[in-house]
Amino acid sequence: MSEVKNRPLHVETKQDVTILFAGDSGDGMQLTGTQFSETTAILGNDLNTFPNYPAEIRAPAGTLAGVSGFQVQFGSKEIFTPGDKIDVLVAMNAAALKANLKFLKEGKIIIANVDGFDEKNLQLANCKTNPLTDGSLTKYHVYAIEIGKLTRMALEGTGLGTKEIDRSKNMFVLGLLFWLYNRPLDYTIKSIREKFKKKPEIAEANIKALQAGYSYGDATEIFTTRYEVRKAQLPAGTYRHIMGNQATAYGLIAASKKSGLPLFLGSYPITPASDILHELSKHKNFGVKTFQAEDEIAAMCAAIGAAYGGHLAATSTSGPGMDLKEEAIGLAVSLELPIVIIDVQRGGPSTGLPTKTEQSDLLMAMFGRHGESPVPIIAANSPADCFNAVFEAARLAVEFMTPVICLTDGYIANGAEPWRFPTTSELPDFKVKFAAPRNPNDPPFLPYKRKENGAREWAIPGTKGLEHRVGGLEKQHETGNISYDGENHELMTKLRAEKVEKIANAIPLQTIDNGTTKGKLLVLGWGSTYGSIKTAVRDLRDEGYDVSHAHLTYLNPFPKNLGELIYNFDKVLIPELNMGQLSRLIREKFLVPAVQFNKVQGMPFTVSELKEKIIATLNQKEK
Amino acid sequence: MSEVKNRPLHVETKQDVTILFAGDSGDGMQLTGTQFSETTAILGNDLNTFPNYPAEIRAPAGTLAGVSGFQVQFGSKEIFTPGDKIDVLVAMNAAALKANLKFLKEGKIIIANVDGFDEKNLQLANCKTNPLTDGSLTKYHVYAIEIGKLTRMALEGTGLGTKEIDRSKNMFVLGLLFWLYNRPLDYTIKSIREKFKKKPEIAEANIKALQAGYSYGDATEIFTTRYEVRKAQLPAGTYRHIMGNQATAYGLIAASKKSGLPLFLGSYPITPASDILHELSKHKNFGVKTFQAEDEIAAMCAAIGAAYGGHLAATSTSGPGMDLKEEAIGLAVSLELPIVIIDVQRGGPSTGLPTKTEQSDLLMAMFGRHGESPVPIIAANSPADCFNAVFEAARLAVEFMTPVICLTDGYIANGAEPWRFPTTSELPDFKVKFAAPRNPNDPPFLPYKRKENGAREWAIPGTKGLEHRVGGLEKQHETGNISYDGENHELMTKLRAEKVEKIANAIPLQTIDNGTTKGKLLVLGWGSTYGSIKTAVRDLRDEGYDVSHAHLTYLNPFPKNLGELIYNFDKVLIPELNMGQLSRLIREKFLVPAVQFNKVQGMPFTVSELKEKIIATLNQKEK
Amino acid sequence: MSALDLQGNGKHMDLPVLTPKDFVSEQEVRWCPGCGDYSILKQVQAVLPELGVPRENIVFVSGIGCSSRFPYYMETFGIHSIHGRAAAIATGLKVARPDLDVWIVGGDGDLLSIGGNHMLHLLRRNLNVNVLLFNNEIYGLTKGQYSPTSPTGFVTKSSPYGTVDYPINPLAFALGAGGTFIARTMDRDVKHLREMLKRAHAHKGTSFLEIYQNCVIFNDGAFEDFTGKDVKAENDLFLEHGKPLVFGKNNDKGIKLFGLKPIVVDLTLPNVSKDDLWIHDEHDRTKADILTRFFDEPGSEHYMPRPFGVFYSEARFCYEDALIDQIQHATEKGEGDLDALLRGKETWTVA
Amino acid sequence: MSALDLQGNGKHMDLPVLTPKDFVSEQEVRWCPGCGDYSILKQVQAVLPELGVPRENIVFVSGIGCSSRFPYYMETFGIHSIHGRAAAIATGLKVARPDLDVWIVGGDGDLLSIGGNHMLHLLRRNLNVNVLLFNNEIYGLTKGQYSPTSPTGFVTKSSPYGTVDYPINPLAFALGAGGTFIARTMDRDVKHLREMLKRAHAHKGTSFLEIYQNCVIFNDGAFEDFTGKDVKAENDLFLEHGKPLVFGKNNDKGIKLFGLKPIVVDLTLPNVSKDDLWIHDEHDRTKADILTRFFDEPGSEHYMPRPFGVFYSEARFCYEDALIDQIQHATEKGEGDLDALLRGKETWTVA
């Protein structure tokens, strides 16, 4: 090991940096990335992350299929995406390099684990020659480091086996990156100690490796530059780091508190939604009841049962599970019970690309049930926004006595960002008033009598004098008795539709996120494309283009002023990670020839492809 | 019994007549109506029928809820609907009269069974006074006949018990109607003998009652007019009488013959689709395999298994069952296997109005699955047309290797009409060529290599050298191997969508059913509204209105010329038995402000309400 | 009322004395005249007042089918849901509200065909609910297709050549699924029916009660061998805990275990004694299993009479109790603080 | 090839001699290193060549899960379908093509949680297919939630406080569902595994084979008591038809029936003889039922060893055979004439 000495170091200040930690599934890249991000967040940078891992639990080690990546963009300006192209590629083996080199900017850094480029690894990655030595990487700054070996040296004498020692090499890399970007180790050290509470020897080994990596950066002369990324100018407030599914879980707990209703989640595990179930099952001290059902049908039905019983009921799933829930969602529409249905969208159709992202369940959310059964839809636009979306879904569900579908997707569900979290007192209350008990002499209870907003009363069992029956057959207006009368059916169909339409009165008007309220081009997005569109439009506006950005949270009903807002622009461009689902709704509703921009590659939009499309759209002559 | 004598009889010729046989669920009105219709069809009248019965198996006798009706319109002109208003109301009890009087034209006939208006029946029907005697029916010709008593008299001495005798009173009525409209008894006599093959004494009693009714008409002097309805000028050919679900079953058997594939139906009973299962399970001599599954998911999945095995696979259900099938339909989209999915739509949402009709599953058929999973859709427009629709669905499924949804609804599924049935040789062949066996030295088999029309080959187990795996995960182009590659996913998504789009090349262009190819107003319909729209437009064109009618069979993809055709009209009006589902698709696709006309009352459109709407639309100034 | 009383324990002060009539809802009953469902409805209405549960704490949950109309006729809370899902809905309801008295009602198609999986998982989870399976061996509401309990060869609308399905044995299924209370009764023996309803209610855990129910329209007389006045005594075996298995018009037949094989013995023969007979033990899972397979047709060679009564009962923890326990434990250690949760472990402040 | 050969009877002339390698597909196997699935895959590939079935007549059908990737690795026909539906798809396939050799592969979640109902109905219908249940008592693919076979109290991602679910007993369930072949084996005893695969294949009807499978990542060592070299002999009971129930390192323990109660006896004691032991009888449904409940934890008081082998087998007609029979009978009476069908009984002609 080279001696530690003070050497002249160049310090470069950066506005933003994108790092991709890539390695084999077993290399612990997700943990490394998370730790780097959390420390970076605490330092006050804005950031955005994107984990991208294979569908297999342990894809074959060393192969391209087994590569697991964690991308983080952080900066001193506001960051809305994990970055298009990367500045630093950490490649723990040959496959990780090969799979990701195309994303690396020219002239930028590769930190390669030499031990991951031995013959076996090269073969597994289908490399004929070793890229570290065959001259193919001359366009980049390559730091080829024997990370495995160095880690082993650092941990010599700890008494741990080679297997355990090798597991720490990700900490060595992390330490090195912390040195390179001048970040303190203490947060990670604390986390490691907590994680390995029961195995202190493992904890200490990991910490040693971390420190060794840091020292290595300090000591070796191969690094001549260190980088500084200043604090971001974020809105004032207290921040934390949060992942999308976690925010969703918290949103439900918050809604439970604010409504005064105990929370019930019926769910069946499915990627990428399972973490919502996992997170909520931890919080039994909030009185949260999680029920892992035998399937998605049972999960939805159990939520119906719990809602009928007066709980704040929710169910969480992804596409294939949504298909299965549809019949029961139709029942909830007919029963007019409040249920929050969370669909963490993933690549379809069928099993599709389970670990990749897509926005292709919007039309199913709108129309996925037989008969006329309208359901309100809300979409989250970032990891932290999952909290707001699901909280709002719960509020509307309870206020309007209706199931509400809340759409997130794999990208934001697994992604993370700093979150200026609210305090309890900042969150709106929506305490529920159940239907009151009645005396034998009171007029008969009318379970389907409606309030002004179109909602019926929530009449829960255990309430004296409210005995009544509900069901999926058409109900007589007000009494709720079975009715086969045609005109009554039309009336009820209209009342159910109107109730959903009336939600437009209870939600904010649509605003322009960035830009002017009139102009040449409106880019209209929804859901997880927020960050990319925001960044692209911001950049182009800086460059002087006449383009504005509006982003929909409410997909059904639309905000009341949406048409007006769209008509104020010459053109509207709708980028979506599907084949044009919001486009269909907008075209149908407002009869405007929306320009579509669609991508279904399991990945978010890059900012640059959006910019290109926006410019092309602006330049295109009306046909 | 009064003597039979020759008396002067007025004979009136009618172009069309609508009769409603109405009675208690136990009164056998469905049978009576069917017998009348079949005899009438054989006589050469055109006709259209509409059975309308309660959801209960045996709703409480005598009540309004228990009323069962069978409406038939027949005539010497072409008949496309069961008639808006009725000319003859047969009312077997007070409830039947009360429930249906509003449909009777002024000045027309009521044939009432006096025995059904005793105190008990009046009470059950919530009648304070007896309408037969309280003077409230002066606007009609009322024939109050003691049908029960007369039947008992006729069957005296047969040795049958009162209960059995009373069951024959519907035959008395039928005989009377046969006399009134001058129809022969022989067809019905033959049917009765067949039906009660094993109980000849019951058969003879029914025949006696039938003849007694006929003689009663002849003998009594209360009828002074007899009616004649001449043969209709139908297109030349040989006709039979057919019900919708039966036609659907026959269409599948015909497709099985014409494709050379054994037929497999996986189904789970549900109103109003069960009769397809019932009918097909009778035809084991055609090699038809019917599988009554444990639920709709299993039914659809079994169809997938059978299709994979090389059968012509189908599944039949109604709305709630469709919800459940959606996940498996998505799998079929991904596997690219041919399956005919029949949805006999009924009133929704949820359990809704199970025995009533509606057209509200179109958008679910389009968008009911997560992810991008396009499925072709075909709709039948009349009972007999169910045959064509399902046959065409099978042809397209096999030719394009895709599931195809075939929409019918409760109205046409249970309705009946004369059918100029095809001969086997008139039906197009679509013999299937499975992928050929391969030798070990042949290049590897590519299960997802596509033919020009976008379809892959059908490679069935048992074929040497074709061993391969398929699944719901995204597949690599051509090889079909699992692929998580983003660009491949986009390619496959597009290829699947294009394949469905290419069906537009394999279907006829849209024609104008009635009217001109340019004009003021196009009435655009789909499915079971055909008859009502056709009649309304024909009548209005006769009155000189500038209105034309086009009716869609192909809902996805639309015929290639549909846009052009629509743009040739100043306005387009879309009447649907839903809240505007085709309207949404047309507005979205062609950006035209289609005028909606919606009804969800569990009943078809009446011709008169359509006419009114058409005239109003023509008169309305452009806004 | 603005909050949820989770502490409700099913016992209320000053209960008004209720009568069967108090459980009759306003809805007109719409089964076919003569349907076995009427009798079951009546007996349930007769038994409920005796259970001491306030009317507003009772919920009937059903799916779709003739039998599933049941909740509409009960003046209690009720959900007539979708086909096959009653058990799943009841599970959510009971987990949310252990204070309620939850009854699941459904047909053989609803609970065992489309709803079989939810039944399986309900039985193993052992929520404290009561399941009334109206077994008429037919699909009534959809007008006569065979059901999973229909005998092989049965000719119905969907099986004109006779079914080729081998039927489910509902009680054997329930036992295999881990059910803790398994019993059988019939629509026509109202006394036995009432007793079984009470036993089912008294059991803590999922009570699975199969009720032979006659569908007069599509499967009339399916159980005539067991419910018919004249034949009943010879074909039915009424189980009583601790009593020997005796049946026959004159109580002249008994059942003995010959190794693991049950055989019928003639008690009138000199060397046959009641003391040798199988003594019914509700808690013996093996005996219960053998009893579920007393399924011969009357008249067959090794004929066994059809058992009625409680086949099996077992004390086992209920899902909802264990869950509530966990919540209580967790809450005792400190109720959740939303602000602390949202804040998390690490925060930073931007001025 | 343009038509379907329905006459195929599974036996072909001139079969090339196949080896296990011929059943290895090109697809890279992607289970975690050390996963029990590898062993099962290998033994299936080893056994298939011995069965005499042409490769192209074999179809593996699975749902979703780690285990459900199985078909991809087999050089046969295969469908990797959707979660829980393999049994339903296989049913349609087998009804359409009785000539094929159909195998269903899946995990405890796939076949018993979401897919439980299809399994129930497959078992009672008794189609001639083979079910391989890879029981690892966990959801592997979704990264470690409890499954319906996980023991109560199990701490997993979705049960941080321990599960409150009472587990399914898969073999008791299968027996209660009317299964005709019920067996258990394990990933690590490759000889026994091979034998069971052959027995399952040989059985005509639905063969239900539970395979204890170790998930190294999320539930490592779940079956260590039964598969571990050192402990196996003391904890496992290998069933052989007609043989007494003997186990223990030195075959020194036996099982005796004391009435209906099984007890463990020490064969080294002087007055204990092998002749008194329970003789295994595959066709005894009651014995099979008792065996399915040998489920104590090693070391518990009335400890029973865990049985492996064929618990039960029964000859019963298969659904598809009965259906094909009906079709043949109907066809013999006269094949369907489409023109006659379309024409119906009554027609009239318009000139």
Ligand SMILES: Cc1ncc(C[n+]2csc(CCOP(=O)(O)OP(=O)(O)O)c2C)c(N)n1
């Ligand atoms: C999803 C769905 N599938 C099918 C049906 C149609 N359906 C209603 S009830 C029923 C079965 C009725 O039989 P059972 O459950 O035995 O009840 P019973 O009428 O005999 O009391 C069926 C198939 C439905 N309503 N929903």
Ligand SMILES: Cc1ncc(C[n+]2csc(CCOP(=O)(O)OP(=O)(O)O)c2C)c(N)n1
């Ligand atoms: C409809 C649906 N729900 C949920 C899932 C997610 N899912 C995939 S596999 C699986 C369970 C895996 O466990 P198991 O069947 O025991 O197989 P193992 O991975 O343990 O072999 C789940 C819940 C899915 N793919 N589809």
Ligand code: SF4
């Ligand atoms: S059809 Fe059968 S089960 Fe249904 S109400 Fe009538 S008699 Fe009862």
Ligand code: SF4
């Ligand atoms: S997660 Fe478990 S079951 Fe799945 S492949 Fe890995 S070891 Fe096997």
Ligand SMILES: [Mg+2]
């Ligand atoms: Mg039934």
Ligand SMILES: [Mg+2]
């Ligand atoms: Mg598992």
